Amino acid sequence: MFFEWQGQQPVTLRCIDKMTETRDSVSIKLAALNPALLFRFKPGQFINLGVEIDGRSEFRAYSISSMNDEDYLQLTIKRVDGGKVSNFILDSLLSGDTVQALPPAGDFNCIDHPPVQSHQGAKTLLISAGCGITPVFAMAKYWLQSAKSDVHITFLHVARSAADTIYYHQLESLHAIYPNFDLKLLLKNSAGTRHPQGRLNLDWLLELVPDVEQRTVYLCGPGQFMQDVQGYLAAVNFDMANFYQESFTPVIGQNSDLADEPVNVFVPDFDLSIEAQKGQPLVEVLENAGLPIIAACRSGICGSCKCKVETGSVTSTSQQTLTPQEIEQGYVLACSSLVESDLQVQLG
Incomplete structure (x- = not known):
């Protein structure tokens, strides 16, 4: 039987092994709580992995290095200067610990893009x-x-x-x-x-x-x-x-030329108004307010931070995972969007 992902809702996996690869990298194997289930993905894809650090769930994207139809997913993680999640995994994650994960994703794979x-x-x-x-x-x-x-x-x-x-x-x-x-x-x-x-x-x-x-x-x-x-x-x-x-290289930062003008971001689902600055990354605004948004790759390629701008405007540098219909409806990737005006935002 194959593991069933729950749409874009995080699922719980267990770390069943942790292996040293080099002096600054490890591989971890993640299995379903029922270890008989097999995983399927397209070679080259990644998963968004979530761990709890200081009482807060932090997600990052990591590529899968295992084979299809195995009863585990293997990820290889390298230490990064200032990397909150990567360094936590290297230093603190133990075999037996549980993590959160979103389904395999990513256009970089050899199934959708086979060799000539x-x-x-x-x-x-x-x-x-x-x-x-x-x-x-x-x-x-x-x-x-x-x-x-x-x-x-x-x-x-x-x-x-x-x-x-x-x-x-x-x-x-x-x-x-x-x-x-x-x-x-x-x-x-x-x-x-x-x-x-x-x-x-x-x-x-x-x-x-x-x-x-x-x-x-x-x-x-x-x-x-x-x-x-x-x-x-x-x-x-x-x-x-x-x-x-x-590439999981971040593609957006605050626009310092606009950062002195205050704006308001209203999230009706939480009846919350957030003071922000024009030119500030939308994901930063939402995260600083403690809202439950997952921003894993922070590069505009995984789609985990998709949200809907109902009123107001943003400047987006990536729409890679959004369909034309979603773009027309106002969906954006928060990690790749800068606030341009007062906003009303719907999460999820």
Whole structure:
């Protein structure tokens, strides 16, 4: 039997294992309270994970690194400077603890965006750095373990050293076992490994993946890293129709040019009027008032903070998960919207 998610209502999962990956990252396995239930998702997707910190539920988005049809979901979390949820998970979450979770989501996946097929099969390039390795690792495992798959995978990951490479030994094993899995690690310190030492640039990309133009590219990593990679692809006239990327980098901040003008945000469901500043992120206004809004990715890609602006106006930088009908009805993503005037907002 498969696990049944409850729409956009959080469900309770239990941490059944916690494993050290590197000095600053761990993997956790989450199971249903009934451990016989199996999970399904699209490789590359994430879940919004909620934990209680100082009496308050905090949600963040983490990519899934396990396989479909297993009785657990595996997430890999890396320590982040100032990262409230990530650092709590590394330092305080224990096997046996419960967490809250929203259903798998995300357009960055290899089901909705399969690699381009040719008469020789499909050729992909998975590029990652840091914890960006998680979703592309899930994609690679899916292709390798699919009996019908004819995908050739070049897996290019950038890290400080072998010890700082998440899944290092698993990647080496896949490279040894599967002829269609070609591992390319580029390390700042490659001592004791067979891998080259350097910093990714266009020359390194072409040396490690000389047929990059023939591949479908899936990219995930820190914001600047991904911008750099896109620049390298543009330099070789790569067909960006065959390019997909994921990012949880925040996309919005307060507009300081507007921040001195007071506005009012009224939430009728809670009969609450909130004093705010013009140019302030809507999610910040709602969170500071203690309202139950979930803002997981904070990047305008997960949709967990969807709410309806019934009157007034906001400036939005992302509408990625909203349908045309929802946009017409006034729905916005609070994490990606700046308050422009007095508002009336409906949550949920």
